[in-house]
Structure formats: structure tokens, C-alpha cells
Amino acid sequence: MIKSIIESFSNLFAKSETINYPYEQIAKFKNYRGLIEYSADECIFCYKCEKVCPPDAIVFKPTKEKNRLYEYNPNLCIYCGECVRNCPKEDLALWQSEKKPKII
Amino acid sequence: MQEIKIENLIEEITSFYDPKLHHFVCLNANDLGENRLKLQWIFTFYNQEDNYQIFWTICSFDEVLPTITKIIPSAIMSEAEIVDLFGVQIKDIQGGLYLDETSPISPLRCSI
Amino acid sequence: MKKTITIPLGSQHISLLEPVRFNFSCENEKITDVDYNVGFVHRGIEKACTEKFEYKQVGYVVARVCGLCAITHTMAYTLGIEHILNIKTNKKIDYLRILMLELDRIHSHLLCLAHTAENSGFEGMFMKIMGDRELVMDIQEAISGNRVQFDFVCIGGVNRDISTECEKLAFTNLALLDKKVDDLIGKFTSNWSTALKYKNIGALSYDDAFNFNALGPLARAAGAAIDVRAESSILPYKEVGYKMILGQNGDIYDRNLVRLKEIKNSILMCQNILSGLTEGEILVKFKGKPNGESFTRLEAPRGEIFYYLNANGTNMLQRVRIKTPTFSQIPGMVEIFKGSDYADAPAILASFDPCMSCTAK
Numbered sequence: 001m002i003k004s005i006i007e008s009f010s011n012l013f014a015k016s017e018t019i020n021y022p023y024e025q026i027a028k029f030k031n032y033r034g035l036i037e038y039s040a041d042e043c044i045f046c047y048k049c050e051k052v053c054p055p056d057a058i059v060f061k062p063t064k065e066k067n068r069l070y071e072y073n074p075n076l077c078i079y080c081g082e083c084v085r086n087c088p089k090e091d092l093a094l095w096q097s098e099k100k101p102k103i104i
Numbered sequence: 105m106q107e108i109k110i111e112n113l114i115e116e117i118t119s120f121y122d123p124k125l126h127h128f129v130c131l132n133a134n135d136l137g138e139n140r141l142k143l144q145w146i147f148t149f150y151n152q153e154d155n156y157q158i159f160w161t162i163c164s165f166d167e168v169l170p171t172i173t174k175i176i177p178s179a180i181m182s183e184a185e186i187v188d189l190f191g192v193q194i195k196d197i198q199g200g201l202y203l204d205e206t207s208p209i210s211p212l213r214c215s216i
Numbered sequence: 217m218k219k220t221i222t223i224p225l226g227s228q229h230i231s232l233l234e235p236v237r238f239n240f241s242c243e244n245e246k247i248t249d250v251d252y253n254v255g256f257v258h259r260g261i262e263k264a265c266t267e268k269f270e271y272k273q274v275g276y277v278v279a280r281v282c283g284l285c286a287i288t289h290t291m292a293y294t295l296g297i298e299h300i301l302n303i304k305t306n307k308k309i310d311y312l313r314i315l316m317l318e319l320d321r322i323h324s325h326l327l328c329l330a331h332t333a334e335n336s337g338f339e340g341m342f343m344k345i346m347g348d349r350e351l352v353m354d355i356q357e358a359i360s361g362n363r364v365q366f367d368f369v370c371i372g373g374v375n376r377d378i379s380t381e382c383e384k385l386a387f388t389n390l391a392l393l394d395k396k397v398d399d400l401i402g403k404f405t406s407n408w409s410t411a412l413k414y415k416n417i418g419a420l421s422y423d424d425a426f427n428f429n430a431l432g433p434l435a436r437a438a439g440a441a442i443d444v445r446a447e448s449s450i451l452p453y454k455e456v457g458y459k460m461i462l463g464q465n466g467d468i469y470d471r472n473l474v475r476l477k478e479i480k481n482s483i484l485m486c487q488n489i490l491s492g493l494t495e496g497e498i499l500v501k502f503k504g505k506p507n508g509e510s511f512t513r514l515e516a517p518r519g520e521i522f523y524y525l526n527a528n529g530t531n532m533l534q535r536v537r538i539k540t541p542t543f544s545q546i547p548g549m550v551e552i553f554k555g556s557d558y559a560d561a562p563a564i565l566a567s568f569d570p571c572m573s574c575t576a577k
Binding site for chain 1: 379
Binding site: 123124127128129130132134135144146148150151152153154156158176177178180181182189200201202203211212 | 539
């Protein structure tokens with residue numbers, strides 16, 4: 001009883017558990033799994049990322065030129081990072097950033 | 105692993121199963137094609153490491169299978185599930201656990 | 217004249233987290249018969265695993281069976297496929313896997329306790345426990361890079377190593393949580409609305425626990441020593457300080473206490489793992505395609521989870537069978553409902569910690 005009274009009084013002066021969001025930013029952890037980014041100059045077109053992607057978020061579309069066109073759908077992506085781990089030129093051709101997808 | 109005949113199922117399981125010693129995990133069905141269905145009743149032993157006792161049999165989709173819910177009440181869920189997903193008939197067990205009228209019929213059967 | 221009236225609970229109800237429907241036949245206040253419908257969220261994941269996804273991708277698919285025990289599903293699948301492919305993992309991988317499993321157990325149990333408190337009308341306690349739960353979720357987020365879908369385990373190892381910063385965060389948060397759980401144990405043993413009024417409500421007897429194949433905290437609260445962690449050598453639980461926790465009466469009060477004590481035990485295990493973690497590889501390379509079958513059991517937060525895998529030497533699996541804890545406990549739950557008051561039904565249901573997305577998969 002006494003303990004709970006002390007607790008209720010101390011709660012009056014305790015720091016808020018929630019964050020005042022738009023004015024205060026939520027702390028992000030390092031290495032957050034965000035958008036997959038791609039560089040066409042470094043890509044060797046082995047299509048390994050397309051094969052391993054569970055939701056088919058990465059698709060190489062056939063074009064008139066020799067190399068196919070990389071297409072990435074951030075709304076299908078589950079951000080597991082399997083494509084990056086399977087990429088032979090990890091961090092150069094394909095890497096995982098900490099960015100969020102754009103809200104349409 | 106122990107192969108049993110579907111007619112002897114109730115006797116085999118009655119003589120084997122003791123609620124204090126054995127744990128019934130689930131009834132598993134696997135469609136092997138060509139109207140053959142493999143059924144596995146999987147048991148484990150309490151307080152023993154990685155010890156499985158599996159009764160298995162191969163039956164056809166036309167047979168009416170016996171139910172073991174009188175011996176093991178919790179088997180009713182596994183049985184209702186395979187009635188729904190494989191379209192087999194089990195005595196006294198009705199479907200409709202997962203699927204309703206508009207759902208695909210017996211979706212896990214590979215022969216259809 | 218008909219003596220009973222039928223009162224439904226669900227499929228949408230203020231005390232339910234997930235869609236499940238119980239039809240209670242009541243005689244005055246007492247429940248005499250229960251009819252259930254659990255298949256509202258059937259998504260055909262077993263079918264998708266065998267027809268749409270290759271065996272390397274299935275681990276990410278089965279993680280989506282359930283949000284709370286995502287890591288357990290992936291882990292059970294991975295251990296099964298590793299058994300077929302004959303992959304031997306090293307100690308470090310095993311320890312990292314147990315660490316994530318136990319963190320998952322802590323936050324799942326905390327959610328259940330919060331929900332029990334909410335159902336007893338103690339909204340403030342609900343908020344408080346959910347706030348404490350953030351401590352664990354932060355550790356998981358820091359380790360795996362995502363808050364709910366961890367995608368931490370992969371075939372042959374784990375996807376990420378723990379950095380020293382994560383380790384530091386984990387130690388401080390776990391120590392903080394340990395104190396808060398001690399405080400919660402006090403509240404769940406002496407407070408009227410969360411503890412004392414739940415004595416002898418929704419009780420499962422010791423014999424019925426075995427007869428109905430009860431699992432997890434539901435069985436352990438009744439005094440039945442049923443825990444896959446003690447019966448399986450697939451993960452080295454004994455080395456990290458696992459202890460079986462048992463209750464006596466099997467009522468809501470005991471279930472809450474078993475959960476709280478298990479959280480204490482899990483915190484201890486996590487601390488042991490973090491302080492004893494060595495350097496080493498986090499991924500074992502493997503070759504070949506799976507051929508054969510495997511049976512895997514693992515202790516999820518709610519009880520035993522079982523995976524049956526059958527592979528025929530191609531990239532596609534032939535059969536994936538998922539058996540989840542709530543799925544096989546439904547007949548036991550129905551038995552507990554019979555004979556109790558209708559007014560207690562939401563509280564009893566919350567204390568089961570049912571997971572419908574697991575059940576219907």
C-alpha cells in the first residue's frame with residue numbers, strides 16, 4: 001500500500017515514456033535494414049539477386065540492348081537483404097541503405 | 105518408424121498410447137500422387153531426448169479412415185485439417201475448419 | 217423448453233487480438249458447451265511453400281506465419297532443412313540463435329501479460345508492460361535491423377553478427393528489465409485485480425494437461441514438466457542455464473507467474489550467452505539440394521512447434537507441414553471453458569495467449 005502510494009507520486013514527476021514525435025526524432029539504430037540500392041556501372045548481370053529474391057521485388061526486364069534493365073519495387077521488398085548477400089560484387093553493385101521508401 | 109495397416113490403427117494406438125508417457129504431436133498427411141496418401145501419426149516421449157515414434161500407412165483417397173479422437177482428444181484438429189486440405193474422409197469428422205464454400209477444394213492434393 | 221442460451225465471443229471482440237470465434241452455450245452464468253471456429257485467417261502458406269518458393273526462400277516465407285514468433289518459425293524450418301542437407305553449425309551460431317529465440321520469448325510473454333492485465337480492467341498496467349516490452353524490442357531491432365520481421369536466421373547460420381554496441385545495449389536493457397520483472401512479479405502475486413481474483417479461475421488439472429496434450433506455459437502452470445527445450449538436443453539449452461519452471465494449480469494466476477519466471481530465466485540465459493560469446497564464423501557454406509525428410513520440434517513462446525519437411529532432390533520442397541502450439545491446444549482450451557463463468561471467458565482466453573495466425577497459417 002505505502003509502496004504503491006510512493007510509486008504513484010513518483011510517477012507524477014517521471015519522464016514521459018513516449019516521444020513527442022514530429023518535433024523530436026525517433027532514435028534509429030545503426031545498420032537499419034532499408035532500401036536496396038543498385039549501381040548499373042558495376043553490375044555484371046549474373047541475375048543472382050533476381051533468382052533469390054523471395055517476393056520477386058527485383059526483376060531484370062528485357063530491353064533492345066545487350067543488358068537487361070534492373071527494376072526494383074520497394075513496396076514488394078521485404079528488406080531481408082538476401083540479394084545483397086548473394087551478390088558477387090556486394091557493396092559495389094548492390095547494397096542495403098538505411099533509407100525509407102517514398103510515400104506515394 | 106512402424107508401418108501399420110489402416111484397419112489395425114485403433115488397436116495399435118490404443119495398445120501403444122499412454123497419456124503420461126507419450127505426447128501426440130500431430131497427424132501428418134502427404135500426397136504421393138497416383139491416388140496414394142501417406143499418413144503419419146507422430147508421437148514423442150516425455151523426458152526423453154529426440155525420441156520419435158511414428159506410425160505410418162499408405163491409403164487411397166476413397167477409403168473412409170477411422171478417427172483416433174476417442175483415444176487422443178487433441179487429434180481432432182489435425183484430422184479436421186487433413187479433411188479440409190486433402191479431401192479425405194474420416195469417420196465422424198467434418199470439414200470446414202479452414203475452408204468454406206467459396207474456397208478451392210482440397211488444395212494440397214497434387215493429383216487434381 | 218431449451219435451457220441454454222448461446223452467446224458468441226468473436227470473431228471480433230474487444231478482448232481479442234486476433235479473429236477467433238467461440239460459441240458458448242450457457243446455462244445461467246455457467247458455460248456448458250463450446251463450439252469454435254479458428255480458420256478466419258487461413259492463407260495457404262503450406263501450399264505456397266511447396267509451389268511458389270524455392271527451399272532457400274521458404275525460411276523467409278514461414279517467418280510471415282506469425283508476427284510474434286517469427287524467429288521460431290524460421291528457426292524450426294532452418295534446423296529441419298539443415299538436418300536434411302547435413303550441415304553442422306558451430307557453437308557461435310547456436311548461441312546467437314538461442315539468444316534471439318529467448319529475446320522473442322521475453323517479448324511474447326510480456327505481450328500476453330499486458331493483455332491479461334488489460335482484460336482484468338487494469339489499463340494502466342497494460343501501458344506499463346507494453347512500455348517495458350520496448351526494451352526487448354530495441355535489442356532485437358539493434359541486432360537484426362528490423363523491429364518485427366527479423367529475418368535473422370538463414371540456412372547454414374545467421375545473417376548478422378552482434379556488434380559491441382549491440383552487446384552493451386543488450387546488457388543495460390536486460391538489467392533494467394530484470395528489475396522491472398521483479399516489480400511485476402510483486403504486482404502479479406499481491407494485487408487484487410491482476411492476481412488474487414484469478415486464483416482457481418480457468419484451472420487445468422495435472423491429469424488433463426496430459427490427456428489434452430497441453431503445451432508450453434499452459435501445461436507447465438499445471439505442474440506438468442512439458443518443455444521441448446528439455447527434450448531436444450538440437451540447440452544447446454543446457455549449457456546456457458536453462459531451468460524448467462513449474463506451477464501448481466494451472467489457473468490464470470499460475471500461468472501469469474510461470475510466464476514471469478520464464479522471463480527471468482530467459483534474461484539469465486541471454487546474459488550468459490552475451491558474456492560467453494566467442495569469435496567465429498557466422499555462416500557455414502553448403503552445397504547440394506535437399507533430399508529426404510526431417511522432423512523438427514522447437515519450443516516457441518506458446519509451446520511446441522513442429523515442422524515436417526519432405527524434399528525430393530529438387531529446388532522445390534515436396535511437403536511442408538507446420539504444427540503450431542495453439543493449433544493442438546484448442547481441445548484443451550475448450551475443456552477449460554466448460555464449467556467456468558461466462559464473465560471470466562475473456563480473461564481465460566487472454567491467459568491462453570492464443571495465436572490465430574499461427575493456427576490457421
